Amino acid sequence: MNEYIQRIIKLTEQKNPGETEFLQSVKEVLGSIEEVVAAHKEYEELSVLERMTEPERIITFRVPWVNDEGKVIVNRGYRVQFSSLIGPYKGGLRFHPSVNQSIMKFLGFEQIFKNALTGLPIGGAKGGSDFDPKGKSDNEVMRFCQSFMTELYRHIGQDVDVPAGDIGVGAREVGYLFGQYKRIKDAYEGGVLTGKDICYGGSLARKEATGYGLMYFMREMLNAHGHSLENKIVTISGSGNVAIYACEKAYAFGAKVVAMSDSNGCIYDENGIDIELIKQIKEVRRGRIKEYLEVHPHAKYMENTGEDSPVWTIKTDIALPCATQNELTLNSAKILKENGCIAVGEGANMPSTLEAMEYFINNGILLAPAKAANAGGVATSAIEMSQNSMRYYYTFEEVESKLEQIMINIFKSSYEAANRYNCPGNYVKGANIAAFRKLADAMLAQGIV
Numbered sequence: 484m485n486e487y488i489q490r491i492i493k494l495t496e497q498k499n500p501g502e503t504e505f506l507q508s509v510k511e512v513l514g515s516i517e518e519v520v521a522a523h524k525e526y527e528e529l530s531v532l533e534r535m536t537e538p539e540r541i542i543t544f545r546v547p548w549v550n551d552e553g554k555v556i557v558n559r560g561y562r563v564q565f566s567s568l569i570g571p572y573k574g575g576l577r578f579h580p581s582v583n584q585s586i587m588k589f590l591g592f593e594q595i596f597k598n599a600l601t602g603l604p605i606g607g608a609k610g611g612s613d614f615d616p617k618g619k620s621d622n623e624v625m626r627f628c629q630s631f632m633t634e635l636y637r638h639i640g641q642d643v644d645v646p647a648g649d650i651g652v653g654a655r656e657v658g659y660l661f662g663q664y665k666r667i668k669d670a671y672e673g674g675v676l677t678g679k680d681i682c683y684g685g686s687l688a689r690k691e692a693t694g695y696g697l698m699y700f701m702r703e704m705l706n707a708h709g710h711s712l713e714n715k716i717v718t719i720s721g722s723g724n725v726a727i728y729a730c731e732k733a734y735a736f737g738a739k740v741v742a743m744s745d746s747n748g749c750i751y752d753e754n755g756i757d758i759e760l761i762k763q764i765k766e767v768r769r770g771r772i773k774e775y776l777e778v779h780p781h782a783k784y785m786e787n788t789g790e791d792s793p794v795w796t797i798k799t800d801i802a803l804p805c806a807t808q809n810e811l812t813l814n815s816a817k818i819l820k821e822n823g824c825i826a827v828g829e830g831a832n833m834p835s836t837l838e839a840m841e842y843f844i845n846n847g848i849l850l851a852p853a854k855a856a857n858a859g860g861v862a863t864s865a866i867e868m869s870q871n872s873m874r875y876y877y878t879f880e881e882v883e884s885k886l887e888q889i890m891i892n893i894f895k896s897s898y899e900a901a902n903r904y905n906c907p908g909n910y911v912k913g914a915n916i917a918a919f920r921k922l923a924d925a926m927l928a929q930g931i932v
């Protein structure tokens with residue numbers, strides 16, 4: 484491996500001890516860009532990699548709130564403002580008990596590259612809290628969100644940093660956060676948050692954008708290799724925002740989705756997943772995926788037992804991990820291959836372990852990497868910001884056609900970079916190189932900052 488890259492990986496390990504997810508994401512990117520770094524000596528001379536792996540700012544804060552029993556609960560809030568090179572900090576908020584600094588930093592780091600690939604003016608950030616919205620009343624979620632925003636508001640703004648949703652943060656949470664921001668600032672600054680409800684400044688098609696975008700990328704990738712989605716069997720992990728709309732679009736492209744999951748287990752329906760029922764269970768009732776069997780008793784339910792999710796043991800042509808990081812292990816990758824899987828599309832962020840990614844690439848399974856394949860969500864967030872600035876709305880069709888074109892462009896730039904750097908079909912390298920080159924150019928143009 485290139486000596487400069489080796490040195491930076493070691494330095495990152497020393498400076499961020501125990502941050503396994505952050506180190507994993509840095510290794511994936513740096514491991515992809517050797518040829519580019521070797522060809523540009525100025526990157527080393529001007530410490531481009533040292534700067535790119537160090538967040539511009541990390542904010543952590545206390546979030547006290549009162550639950551329905553009157554007990555005071557204290558959570559920890561985060562915002563990692565990783566890079567403002569090409570636009571205001573931009574990226575989601577995650578509310579999940581597993582949230583820690585390493586997870587926030589890996590997500591923020593990934594976001595810089597993803598956002599660069601969209602071709603839109605957005606920097607990279609991520610935030611969130613170890614708050615668990617599961618089982619909380621609407622009032623508890625509101626009080627938590629209000630307390631969270633009472634600290635966060637001083638660090639964000641429509642030209643500074645624009646949060647959105649992620650795991651555990653959807654339109655309900657964004658609404659409570661926006662209401663509190665507006666109250667504190669005493670001004671309507673629509674573009675300060677994205678993923679807003681349509682009735683007060685949100686964009687049509689933002690809710691659908693990540694899942695739909697994933698399927699547009701998948702369509703392009705399959706077409707480039709002589710395949711299509713028509714009549715393909717698809718399995719999806721997760722049953723949240725990304726998974727639901729990936730499923731909907733997979734059907735629209737003529738595929739059949741036979742499995743979905745949540746953090747407890749997965750359902751298999753050989754007749755094809757009833758997506759309207761999944762929406763009822765997960766979006767409306769906030770229930771468990773197991774409830775699917777109450778309406779469709781012929782379906783099968785498999786409970787999660789160990790590290791490997793049972794969803795990847797189901798025979799499929801196309802696997803779409805849309806739940807969380809490191810949910811697809813080497814062991815699962817091998818089972819997918821044995822069962823004839825031809826392509827994997829990462830709707831979640833960093834869902835495949837490094838070993839699983841390597842296995843897919845070395846064993847002829849097409850891999851649509853997260854930074855490229857799930858960029859449709861943040862791209863549509865940027866379209867929401869531009870509508871808020873214009874004080875104007877696009878129709879659903881207008882937004883979706885912009886999203887489609889952006890996903891086609893992201894595929895093209897990943898494809899071209901992969902060919903140019905002698906790794907045709909390796910879209911992990913292609914996407915990382917395309918994004919890195921843009922960011923490195925912006926860094927050099929702006930001087931030592």
Ligand code: NDP
Nearest residue numbers: 649650651693721722723724725745746806831832857860
């Ligand atoms: P949601 O909260 O809407 O849904 C998350 C889904 O994943 C749920 O089904 C949840 O199950 C499952 N899940 C979460 N954590 C785990 C876990 N530790 N183990 C197993 N299953 C889990 O989130 P999103 O759909 O928005 O996000 C899913 C992924 O997509 C994340 O990786 C996110 O970073 C990424 N992403 C999201 C974008 C967006 O626009 N929302 C954009 C780009 C990427 P349960 O219901 O049991 O909690």
Ligand code: 2IT
Nearest residue numbers: 574575647649860861864
């Ligand atoms: O991971 C992601 O890209 C998101 N959660 C969406 C971020 C955004 O700002 O829309």
